Amino acid sequence: MTSGSQVHRGSDARIWLKQYPAGVPADVDATLYASLVELLEENFATFRSRKAFIFMERSISYGDLDRMSLALAAYLQSKCLQKGARVALMLPNVPHHPVATVAVLRAGYAVVSVNPLYTPRELEHQLRDSGAEAVIVLDSYASVVQQVIARTAVRHVVVGSQFEALGGWKLACEPGALPDAVWFDDAIEAGHDLPFAAPKVSADDVAFLQYTGGTTGVSKGATLLHRNVLANVLQIEAWIQPLLREAPHTEQLFTVCALPLYHIFALTTCFLLGMRVGGVNLLIPNPRDIPGLIQELRKYQFHSFPAVNTLYNALLNSPDFDQVDFSRLKVSWSAGMATRQAVADAWLNKTGCALSEAYGLSETSPALTCNRYDTKTFSGTVGLPLPSTHISIRDDNNSEVPLGEAGEICARGPQVMAGYWNKPEETAKVMTADGYFRTGDIGVMMPNGSVKIVDRKKDIIIVSGFNVYPNEVENVIASHPGVLECVVIGVDDARSGEAVKAFVVTRDPNVTADDIVNFCATQMTSYKVPKQIEFRTHLPKTNIGKILRRQMRDQE
Numbered sequence: 001m002t003s004g005s006q007v008h009r010g011s012d013a014r015i016w017l018k019q020y021p022a023g024v025p026a027d028v029d030a031t032l033y034a035s036l037v038e039l040l041e042e043n044f045a046t047f048r049s050r051k052a053f054i055f056m057e058r059s060i061s062y063g064d065l066d067r068m069s070l071a072l073a074a075y076l077q078s079k080c081l082q083k084g085a086r087v088a089l090m091l092p093n094v095p096h097h098p099v100a101t102v103a104v105l106r107a108g109y110a111v112v113s114v115n116p117l118y119t120p121r122e123l124e125h126q127l128r129d130s131g132a133e134a135v136i137v138l139d140s141y142a143s144v145v146q147q148v149i150a151r152t153a154v155r156h157v158v159v160g161s162q163f164e165a166l167g168g169w170k171l172a173c174e175p176g177a178l179p180d181a182v183w184f185d186d187a188i189e190a191g192h193d194l195p196f197a198a199p200k201v202s203a204d205d206v207a208f209l210q211y212t213g214g215t216t217g218v219s220k221g222a223t224l225l226h227r228n229v230l231a232n233v234l235q236i237e238a239w240i241q242p243l244l245r246e247a248p249h250t251e252q253l254f255t256v257c258a259l260p261l262y263h264i265f266a267l268t269t270c271f272l273l274g275m276r277v278g279g280v281n282l283l284i285p286n287p288r289d290i291p292g293l294i295q296e297l298r299k300y301q302f303h304s305f306p307a308v309n310t311l312y313n314a315l316l317n318s319p320d321f322d323q324v325d326f327s328r329l330k331v332s333w334s335a336g337m338a339t340r341q342a343v344a345d346a347w348l349n350k351t352g353c354a355l356s357e358a359y360g361l362s363e364t365s366p367a368l369t370c371n372r373y374d375t376k377t378f379s380g381t382v383g384l385p386l387p388s389t390h391i392s393i394r395d396d397n398n399s400e401v402p403l404g405e406a407g408e409i410c411a412r413g414p415q416v417m418a419g420y421w422n423k424p425e426e427t428a429k430v431m432t433a434d435g436y437f438r439t440g441d442i443g444v445m446m447p448n449g450s451v452k453i454v455d456r457k458k459d460i461i462i463v464s465g466f467n468v469y470p471n472e473v474e475n476v477i478a479s480h481p482g483v484l485e486c487v488v489i490g491v492d493d494a495r496s497g498e499a500v501k502a503f504v505v506t507r508d509p510n511v512t513a514d515d516i517v518n519f520c521a522t523q524m525t526s527y528k529v530p531k532q533i534e535f536r537t538h539l540p541k542t543n544i545g546k547i548l549r550r551q552m553r554d555q556e
Contacts, residue, residue, distance in 0.1 A: 001007065003484045003493065004073055004305065005297055007435065009512075010166030010478065012062050014026065014385070015447070015448070015449040016384040016385050016391075016449025016450065017269075017449070018447065018448075018449070018456075019213065019241055019449055019450070020384065021239075021243040021372050021373070022242060022246075022280055023241055023532045024238055024239055024241060024387065024520045025387050026387055027387050027388045027498070028231065028234040028235050028238050028387045028414075030231040030376070030388065031203070031227075032225060032230075032234065032235065032412040033203075033206075034201070034202060034203055034226075035105075035108050035201040035202060035203055035205065035226040035230070036105055036201075036207055036216050036226050036230055036272070037105050037201045037227060038224075039230065039233070039275070039276065040102055040105070040275055041044055041066075041106075041172050042347070043062065043154075043275055043276065043278060044062050044065065045065035046062075046278065047061050047229075047278040048061065048063040048066070049061060049062070049063065050062050050252060050278055050280065051252075051280045051289060052065050052098070052274070052275070052280060052281070053065075053095055053098055053280065053281050053282075054183075054280060054281070054282045054283065054300075055093075055094060055282075055283040055285075057299070059069055059280075059496070060095055063145055065098060065099060065254060065360040067100060067193075068099045068103075068188050069099050069102035069103040069106060069188075070103070070191070070196060071101075071103075071187075071188045071189075071191030071192045071195055072099060072100065072103035072158075072187055072188050072191050073103040073104070073107040073191070073467060074107075074186040074192075074194040074195065074196035075182075075188070075189040075190055075191035075194060075199060076103060076104070076107045076109065076134065077107050077194075077196065078190075078191075078194050079134065079155075079156045079180070079206050081107070081109060081133055081134060081156075083085050083108040083109070083199050084109065084110065084205065085110070085133050085134070085524065086109060086110045086111075086112045086130045086131055086133065086207065086415075087100075087104045087109045087110070087114060087125060087132060087133070087134045087135070087136065088094075088112040088114050088126070088130040088132040088134070088135045088136070088137075089101065089104070089111055089112065089114060089135075089136050090114040090115075090116045090118075090123075090135060090137040090138070090141050090144075090145065090152070090263065090278035091116060091135070091136065091137065091138050091160065091261070091262070092116050092262075092285045092286070093140065093257060093258075093260060093261050093266075093283040093284055093285045094138065094160065094162075094258065094259075094283065094285055094379075094421075095283065096125050096138065097161040097185055097207060097261045097283075098261070098271060098281075099188075100136045100158075100524060101261075101271070102186075102259055102274065105201070105207060105226075106198070106201075108199030108200075108201055108205070110205075110206040110207060110208065110209060111207065111208045111209070111264040111552060112126065112208075113208060113209070113210055113211070113263075113264075113267070114128075114135075114211075114262060115260070115262055115416070115525060116137070116138060116140075116141045116262070116280060116372075117141075117525040117526065118144065118525055119144070119232075119276075119522060119523055119524055120137055120144055120147040120148050121142055121523050122219075122522070122523075122524060122525060123145065124148040124152065125218075125219060126219060126221075127148065127149075127152040127153070127154055127494050128151070128152050128153075128408050129211075129219070129220075129221060129421065130209050130211075130221055130421065131153050131318065131515065132152070132153065132154055133153050133154060133155055133156065133356050134154060134155070134156040134157070134158070135149075135154050135157050135158070136155075136157075136159075136160070137157065137158070137159055137160070138159070138160045138161075138162055139160065139161050139162055140162050140337075140533075141160050142157075142159050142178065142372075145157065145177055145178065147283060147334060149178060149179065150330050152264055153177050153503075154179070154328075155179055155180060156179065157178040157179060157181040158181075158182055158183075158184055158458055159178070159180075159181055159182070159183055159184060160183075160184035160218060160329065161183065161184070164416075168517065169432060171436065172340045180298060180495070180518065184308075192360050192542075196502060199339040201226065201334060202226070203225065203226050203227035203230065204226070204227065205225065205226055205227055206223055206224070206225055206226075206418075207224055207228070207229050207329075208224040208229060208267070209221035209222070209224070209421055210222045210264050210267075210362040210363075212362040212363065212467060213360075213362070216306065218472075219472075220420040220421065220426055221282065221419045221420060221422075222361075222362045222363045222420060222421075223346070223417055223418045223419055223420065223421050224365055224417055224418070225417075225418050225537055227414060228251075228365045228414065228415050228416065228417060228418065228517075229268065229272065229415075231365070231367050231388065231413070231414035231415045231540060232268055232364070232365035232366070232414075233268060233272045233276050234276075234417040235274050235367065235386040235387050235388060235389065235415065236268065236367055236370075236386070237273060237276055238267060238386075238387045238472040239373065239386055239387065240331065240372060240373050241330065242373075242374075243330055243373050243374070244277060244321070246330075251274055251438075252276075252278060252279055252280055253274065253277050253279030253280070253303055254279065254280050254282070254300065254301070254302040254303050254304070254328075255270050255274050255279055255280070255281050255282070255302065255303070255305070255306070256281075256282050256284065256302050256304070256305045256306075256307075257271065257274075257281040257282060257283050257284060257295060257306075258284040258287040258305075258306070258307055258311060259306060259307060259465075259542070262309055262358075262360045263336075263465075263466075264292075264361075264365065264366040265306065265335055265336055265360070265366055265390065265465070266306065266363060267489060268366060268367065269306045269333060269367070269439070273385075277501075279304075280474075281527055282296065282302065282384045284296060284302060287307075287311055290314050290315065290318050291318070291320065292529060293315070294318055294320045294321065294323065294324060295314070297322050297324045298324055298325070301325055301327065301328045302328065302329060303328055303329060304329075304330065304331045304333070304336075305329060305331070305332050305333075306331075306333040306335070306489075307332070307333075307334065308334065308335070308336040308337050308342055308370050308464060308465035308497075309334060309338065309343055309465075309496055309497055310337070310464040310465070310495060310496050311464075312334065312339075312343050312347050313340070313343045313495075314495075316346050321350065321379050321401075322350075324526070326350070326351035326353065328375070329351055329352070329353045330353065331353070331356065331373050332347060332351070332353045332354070332355050332356060332502075333355075333356055333357075333358050333370070334355045334358070335355065335357065335358040335359060335366075335367075335382075335465075336462070336466075337455070337462040337464065337465045337497045337498075338462070338466030338497065339355055339357045339378070340497075341378060341380065342456050342519065343355070344357075344378035345378065348377075348378065350417070354375045354376055354427065355372055355378055356370060356371040356372065356375050356383070357370075357371055357381070357382050357383060357416070358370035358371065358382060358383060358384035359380070359383070359451065359453065359480040362417075362440060363416065363417045363430070363437060363439075364411060364413070364415050364416050364437065364439075365415040365416075366418065367386055367415070367448075368385065368386065368389055368391065368413070368415075368439075369372040369382045369383045369384055369385050369389070369391065370382070370383040370384065370386060370448075371383035371384070372384070379448040379450065380452065381446065381451060381452045382443075382450075382451050382452070383450055383451065383492040384448075384449055384453070384502050385411075385449070385470065386413075387411075387413065388413050388414055389415070390411065390412040390413060390436075391409065391410070391411055391445065391451060392410045392411075392412070392436055393405070393407040393408070393409060393410070393443060393444065393451075394408050394410050394438075395407050395447050396408075402445070403445055403447055404444060404445075404446070404447070405444065406411075406442055406454050407442065407443070407444075408438055408439065408440065408441070408442060408452045409439045409441045409442070409443040409451065410432060410436035410437065410439065410539050411436060411437050411439060412434075412436045412437065416437045417437070418550045424463075426522075440460075441453055441455075442455040443459075444458065450543075459471075459489075461488075461489070461490030461497060461498050461499075461500055461550060462490070462492075462497060462498050463493075463496045463498055463500065463527045463528075464495075464496040464497060464527060465497075468490070468500055468528045469489040470487070470489065470490075470549065472485055472524070472528070473488045473500060473502065473520070473524065473528055473530065474502075475485060476519075476520055476523045476524055477502055477504065477508055477516060477519075477520065477530075480507070480511070480515070480516060480519050480525075481507075481508070481509065482505065482507060482508035482510070482515070483504055483505070483506055484505045484506060484507040485500070485504075485505045485537055485547070486502055486503060486504045486505065487503050487547045487549050487555045488500060488502050488503075488530065489503075489549060489552050489556065490553075491532065491556055494529070495525070496514075499531040499532065499554075500528065500529065500530040500531055500532075501532040501533075502516065502529070502530040502532070502533050502534070503534050503535075503536050503539060503552055504516060504534070504535055504536065504538055505535070505537065505538060505539060506535065513533035513535075516530070516533050517530060517533065524528055539552070540552070
């Protein structure tokens with residue numbers, strides 16, 4: 001059978017549509033809004049008096065978000081940044097994040113999402129690669145910016161205080177030795193008195209640069225246009241539309257935002273979906289503090305709780321878990337890493353809400369597939385393709401394989417990125433001639449159209465939902481003067497799903513495991529640092545000298 005005829009069967013026929021919940025459309029109108037800005041401004045007007053975000057028992061309304069983001073946008077424009085300029089946000093889940101995100105988009109700029117825990121090496125690469133000209137950072141992380149800023153294009157810095165909850169007090173000190181640095185609240189105050197020139201933001205303008213790794217270990221920016229992210233917000237809204245019409249959700253959808261907003265999962269599923277439906281997000285700045293998280297959860301009744309397997313598991317194993325009221329929980333989206341059956345079973349037993357596993361990538365804004373929101377059991381699959389999404393399981397020759405056979409998951413839809421930022425060759429590697437994105441994941445399409453992940457084609461290690469690329473870790477370890485060569489794999493870990501393990505051959509016999517771990521900790525954020533080090537006298541190689549990573553993995 002030819003590739004074209006097979007693709008027709010799997011894509012145009014869309015066998016999964018028969019499994020859709022009643023009221024979920026086959027397609028969404030991705031042209032409903034000209035840009036994310038148009039959607040946001042409509043909702044600022046519609047839901048003006050509603051709470052938009054809650055943080056440490058304080059809230060900001062849609063009207064507050066409108067007012068503050070407009071002022072910050074005016075301030076940014078006063079710095080003579082041209083339309084399309086990149087502005088990096090180095091912020092955890094604090095109210096500064098949504099205000100800054102909306103401000104950057106309204107000003108006609110692109111958001112560069114930065115993990116605030118990045119080391120100077122990681123941050124410098126991302127700032128240089130994106131060409132960011134401004135950074136908005138929490139004061140806790142400003143010293144990292146200070147270490148690299150001279151080697152980047154950044155010329156403007158806005159510093160938020162960890163002690164202010166927008167309108168609160170800030171540290172009695174200056175933002176630091178940073179160019180044109182100003183406090184977040186001062187920038188907003190100044191912006192209220194500055195003119196704002198609303199740019200014409202189109203669907204084809206860049207909205208976000210979401211950085212992801214690659215087989216080379218070099219982080220790449222997935223270029224998400226306004227139309228990509230808009231489409232995914234509308235797709236997810238359509239997927240849960242029947243739920244939104246049910247009581248008590250006619251009041252206001254309440255979402256627990258424990259996932260970091262710099263991650264595409266939370267950005268779309270918590271923040272932007274919440275904006276679209278007029279919902280409220282409870283911002284959790286540190287979900288690893290399980291007692292603190294439970295203390296916050298005890299104060300509210302919530303409807304939606306997107307998270308990763310490790311967070312669900314940590315909550316289930318907390319002695320205070322039974323103190324949380326789950327009586328109104330309707331959606332528990334699990335994504336970012338494999339969901340374990342035992343965790344899914346325990347979550348359903350404790351909360352009465354089944355985990356609905358989903359699948360996506362930074363390159364797809366992110367959602368591609370999802371289990372039905374009304375599922376009563378854990379399916380073991382990542383669900384059905386969302387509206388307007390086409391999934392094709394293909395072999396190495398780009399031919400679609402029969403149902404039930406494993407192949408690479410390929411996706412086409414309005415949520416698929418425009419490409420990797422300034423990397424046309426890397427983009428060409430992942431896009432097929434007929435417009436499908438090659439995810440690098442191996443999966444099977446079941447007879448009902450649901451997708452099951454069976455393996456990862458890439459060597460990605462997923463630590464608590466975060467991608468770790470072995471080559472990046474290997475490059476760092478190999479730069480240690482006492483290391484001759486190394487190879488990195490992922491191993492099972494009860495807490496994080498997977499952990500990083502390094503096999504190391506040393507040139508200096510005095511080098512210890514602690515030496516390597518401590519060295520890595522200065523170069524990479526914590527989840528990338530190896531948790532296990534095993535010293536070897538040699539590593540297995542091919543005839544041409546390539547280290548056999550798979551062989552090391554098979555030995556575990």
